[in-house]
Amino acid sequence: MSKPPRPFSPSAGAALSAVLLVLAFPPFDLRWLVFVALVPWLVSIRGQEARAVRRSGLVFGSIFYGYQMWWVVPFVYKWTGSLVSGLVPWVVTVPIAMGYFWLQASWMGAAERQGRAWAIPLLWVAMEFIRSYIPGLAFPWGHMATPLWPFPAVLQSAALGGIFLVSAWVVLVNQWLAEWRWPRADGAMNRWRTGTAVVIVALFGYSWWRASTPPEGNWHVVAAAQPGVDQAFTPVDEERIRLDGAGPELMADAERAGAELVVFPEGFASPSESVVPTAVLGYPPAVPVILGGNLVQGGKRYQTAYSWDGMQWKHANKTRLVVFGEYVPGRDVLPFLKNFNLPAGDLTPGDRVQSLPVGPFQAGPLLCFEGLFPDLALAQQQAGAQLLTVQAIDDWYAATPAWEQLYPGAVFRSIEAGLPVVRAGSKGRSYITDARGNIVSWLTRV
Numbered sequence: 241m242s243k244p245p246r247p248f249s250p251s252a253g254a255a256l257s258a259v260l261l262v263l264a265f266p267p268f269d270l271r272w273l274v275f276v277a278l279v280p281w282l283v284s285i286r287g288q289e290a291r292a293v294r295r296s297g298l299v300f301g302s303i304f305y306g307y308q309m310w311w312v313v314p315f316v317y318k319w320t321g322s323l324v325s326g327l328v329p330w331v332v333t334v335p336i337a338m339g340y341f342w343l344q345a346s347w348m349g350a351a352e353r354q355g356r357a358w359a360i361p362l363l364w365v366a367m368e369f370i371r372s373y374i375p376g377l378a379f380p381w382g383h384m385a386t387p388l389w390p391f392p393a394v395l396q397s398a399a400l401g402g403i404f405l406v407s408a409w410v411v412l413v414n415q416w417l418a419e420w421r422w423p424r425a426d427g428a429m430n431r432w433r434t435g436t437a438v439v440i441v442a443l444f445g446y447s448w449w450r451a452s453t454p455p456e457g458n459w460h461v462v463a464a465a466q467p468g469v470d471q472a473f474t475p476v477d478e479e480r481i482r483l484d485g486a487g488p489e490l491m492a493d494a495e496r497a498g499a500e501l502v503v504f505p506e507g508f509a510s511p512s513e514s515v516v517p518t519a520v521l522g523y524p525p526a527v528p529v530i531l532g533g534n535l536v537q538g539g540k541r542y543q544t545a546y547s548w549d550g551m552q553w554k555h556a557n558k559t560r561l562v563v564f565g566e567y568v569p570g571r572d573v574l575p576f577l578k579n580f581n582l583p584a585g586d587l588t589p590g591d592r593v594q595s596l597p598v599g600p601f602q603a604g605p606l607l608c609f610e611g612l613f614p615d616l617a618l619a620q621q622q623a624g625a626q627l628l629t630v631q632a633i634d635d636w637y638a639a640t641p642a643w644e645q646l647y648p649g650a651v652f653r654s655i656e657a658g659l660p661v662v663r664a665g666s667k668g669r670s671y672i673t674d675a676r677g678n679i680v681s682w683l684t685r686v
Contacts, residue, residue, distance in 0.1 A: 250296035253284025254345070258303035264387045265308070266644035271387040278414035282348075282360070283422045290349050297345025298338050305337030306330075308382045311640035318473070319636075340371055358432050361411040365404045372613070377563070380612040381645065384410040389648035392677035396447035398655040402614040406652075409443050412436060455658070455675035460600065462627075463499040463527075464662050464670040465490040466683050471507050471666040472635035483508060484520040495526050501599040502529045503664040506608045506631040509533025509546060516553050517546040524548065528599030532607055532631045540588040545605035545631060547596035554597065557590025558607040560616060566609075595625040606653065608632045611663070612646070617653035628653055630663040638667070651677040 248256060260277035263270045281300065285293045309330055317326035347363040364384070372380035385406035388394060397405050416436050419429045467486035469479060487508075494502040502525075509517035511534035521529060525548050535544040535555060543558035543566060558566075566587040593616060595604045604620025604627070606613075611630040620628060630650045637643040647669040654661040655677040664670050671682030 248280050248284040250281075250284045250288050250292045251299045253280040253282075254296035254300035255303060257281035258300045261304055261384075262307045265382070266641040269387070271390070274384055274387050274410050275413045276417060278411060279418045279421070282415055282418040285345070285349055285352055286424070287352070288349065290346070290353070293345050293349030293352075294342055295345075297342040297348075300345070301338035301341030302334060305341070305382065306334045309333045309337070311637060311642040314640055315637055315642070336377065340367060343367065355428065357415070357429065358436075360415055361408045364411045365408045368407055369404055373615075378560075378613075379563075380614075380649075383407050385652070386645060386648065389651045392651060392655065393451040394444065394447050395652065395655055395677060396450035397443045398614075398652055398677075399450060399658060400446075402618075402656050403652045404614075405443075409440065413440055416440060451676055451678075457675070460501075461497060461499050462501045462660075462662050462672060463490075463494040463497060463503070464664040464672055464681075464683065465494065465502050465504045466664060466668055466670040467505065467508070467666060469666055470635045470638075471505065471633045472638075480510060487520045488522065491521050491526060491529075499527055501601060501603070501662070502527050503629045503631065503662040504529060504531035505664045505666040506532035506543065506633050507534070507666070508631075511536060511541075513537065515546075515555055521548075524550075530596065530598050530603055530605060530629050530631070532605075534587075542590060543587055543607055545596065545607055545629070547598040547603065547605075549597045549599060556594045556596055556605055558587070558610060559590040559593055560610045560613055561587055561589050562609045593619040593623060595620055595623045601626045604628045604657075604659070606630045608634075611649045611653060614653065614656050617657040617659075621657040621659055625657075625659060627660045627662065628657060630661060632663065632665045634665045634669070635667055647671075651679070 257278050257280045260273050264273040264277060281296065285296065312330045312333065313326040316329060317323050320326070344364065344367045348360050351357055351359045351363060368383055372378060383403055385395065385403050395406055397409060416433060419433050467483055467490065469482045469486060471479060474482070491502065508531040509519040512518045513536045515535070517531060517533045519531060519533070528548055528550050530545060530547045532543065532545055535542045535557065544555050546553055546555045595602045602624045604623065604625025606616055606628055608631065610616050611632065617628060632646070634643050634646055637646065647663065647665065650661045650663040651673060654673040654675065658675050660675050661673045668683055671679050673679050
């Protein structure tokens with residue numbers, strides 16, 4: 241294979257690409273850089289030895305994911321009061337991510353050497369999928385598509401292949417630009433470049449067409465209730481008083497607005513052994529509601545969504561838990577974990593995804609972290625949900641870029657499932673989308 245001039249060594253190209261991609265994400269939000277960020281790395285690995293390409297993956301992972309996960313440090317420091325404790329999970333996480341991108345680079349280099357550079361977008365999203373679903377470490381974070389969330393008109397291909405197809409499209413644009421700006425001397429990718437341009441335009445055209453086609457259905461009035469209480473760091477007794485004070489006022493506002501459903505955040509109800517949640521919303525609530533709380537049954541504790549449909553309470557348990565937040569792997573064999581002020585006991589995941597009847601709707605609850613997983617949104621749609629509810633406590637990540645990656649997830653889940661979404665956060669962001677992921681109403685963070 242010929243070796244055309246390259247502007248960068250593999251490690252330098254990876255470093256530049258990582259910096260450009262960091263700038264596309266919060267808090268910098270230079271979103272459109274996602275379409276060019278990978279170009280330096282893609283060009284720099286052509287014709288290179290496998291070792292140099294793999295090393296470039298370590299460079300990319302250390303910079304990109306090192307920054308992506310830096311929010312863990314202030315988060316854990318605020319939680320535990322120990323800077324050392326804050327650094328430990330970051331120091332552990334970054335090498336794992338470097339391993340992911342080492343493997344990613346290995347795949348990319350092999351595709352280049354075998355004359356199959358066309359497979360690179362597929363290999364990229366394969367790694368995004370692995371990072372999102374690997375057992376025990378599943379964490380859907382830092383996807384190429386994520387910075388584009390404010391522009392649903394270019395995201396509609398997610399209805400065909402989830403956020404992963406949008407990421408593949410973004411990487412494909414990067415690769416096309418690399419081949420156009422730095423064409424190969426042997427012309428090996430010329431025909432590919434033409435065909436790829438057709439695919440890029442076709443996916444964009446589909447997205448634009450779908451975004452401009454109004455979803456079918458009837459209009460309803462729904463409300464996202466944002467109590468304005470820090471549910472992460474407020475002392476428990478004070479938090480309970482403030483939530484109980486906010487509940488009746490929010491319900492009264494929703495009733496005056498003619499709401500057919502009110503969605504409250506995760507953790508709004510007090511922990512309870514009853515399938516009837518402990519929350520001050522009126523007995524019975526004047527408007528159908530869905531809210532989150534802890535349910536204790538049979539010696540097990542669940543993160544739960546409760547719904548009042550106007551006649552009875554029902555509930556569904558959270559199936560996808562947050563590692564180190566809702567369960568702690570190795571708690572009994574790693575004694576240093578006690579220094580993290582972690583939860584005293586692990587939550588238990590629910591055994592199935594289920595939708596809940598609430599008012600005139602069948603609602604599909606996604607409790608906080610679950611709102612990052614495409615498969616759960618699709619499972620709710622297949623379970624008969626007519627809208628999705630995302631109930632969140634984002635206060636843990638206040639003043640970090642993590643918060644700005646958490647709340648946009650509902651836009652993608654809306655497009656993937658083809659359903660409206662009501663997202664309620666304790667202090668925000670709370671918003672409502674139509675079935676195309678367009679935000680039709682939202683509340684500012686307080």
